[in-house]
Amino acid sequence: NAGVMQxxxxxxxxxxxxxxxxxxxxxxxxxxxxxxxxPEEGLKFMVYLQKExxxxxxxxxxxxxxxxxxxxxxxxxxxxxxxxxDSAAYFCASSPSSEAFFGQGTRLTVV
Amino acid sequence: xxxxxxxxxxxxxxxxxxxxxxxSYTVSGLRGLFWYxxxxxxxxxxxxxxxxxxxxxxxxxxxxxLTKKESFLHITAPKPEDSATYLCAVQxxxxxxxxxxxxxxxxxxxxxx
Numbered sequence: 001n002a003g004v005m006q007x008x009x010x011x012x013x014x015x016x017x018x019x020x021x022x023x024x025x026x027x028x029x030x031x032x033x034x035x036x037x038x039p040e041e042g043l044k045f046m047v048y049l050q051k052e053x054x055x056x057x058x059x060x061x062x063x064x065x066x067x068x069x070x071x072x073x074x075x076x077x078x079x080x081x082x083x084x085x086d087s088a089a090y091f092c093a094s095s096p097s098s099e100a101f102f103g104q105g106t107r108l109t110v111v
Numbered sequence: 112x113x114x115x116x117x118x119x120x121x122x123x124x125x126x127x128x129x130x131x132x133x134x135s136y137t138v139s140g141l142r143g144l145f146w147y148x149x150x151x152x153x154x155x156x157x158x159x160x161x162x163x164x165x166x167x168x169x170x171x172x173x174x175x176x177l178t179k180k181e182s183f184l185h186i187t188a189p190k191p192e193d194s195a196t197y198l199c200a201v202q203x204x205x206x207x208x209x210x211x212x213x214x215x216x217x218x219x220x221x222x223x224x
Contacts, residue, residue, distance in 0.1 A: 004154075033211055042115075043155070043198070043214040056211065091154050098143055098202065098210050102154035 002026070004094050004103035005074075012109045013082045021077040021106045025094030032075045033100060034060075034067060037089040049075060082110045114138075117199050117215035124189055124222050132184040132218045134199030143202040144182050145212060146175050148195045155198055158184075189222045196220070 005024040013019050025032050034046040045059040049069035069075040079086055087110045093100040116135045124130055143162050147155035159168045161177040168175050172193065174185040184197055196219045200212035
């Protein structure tokens, strides 16, 4: 049973470009969460999704960030017009209920 | 606002030297307290979930305990491979957030031979 798969593992973008991060949850898991980990900071909740629905996006910046979890395919976290401050590790977690299992993360570097 | 505070920030132990990591939390209506291990460049790895005061769970050299205000992760006779950052997180009530976690900043543990 494959774990939570995230790709790419590393992503470099120039300021102003778009970043697309993908997350395939564990088989049978219908809940997906995205977290961001800034250097020297703890993991911060961004958004909670179920298939075709955004349930809670209270932790996501209002501008430039969006997330989706379509009926088919992986969940996508999209960051438009990236800035240096977006450089961080982005983790996806999936769960069937209360226990969340994390992917290996995507490390975004904005140059 | 829910708060999770972990101490110490960093801990260096000799192999075999037992110790405890602390996680203090303030949350109204705790639904669960979680411990994760994170190695450099990797995602958090699930260790334990605790749901009510007095509960204890063990896995190899690790034992997690929970009171109404804090949780401890006890490490007995640690080995160098136990070196990692240990993260504590709480799950608060809130139907909109599902099971979203509020994390502390972690304790970075180094075990030397």
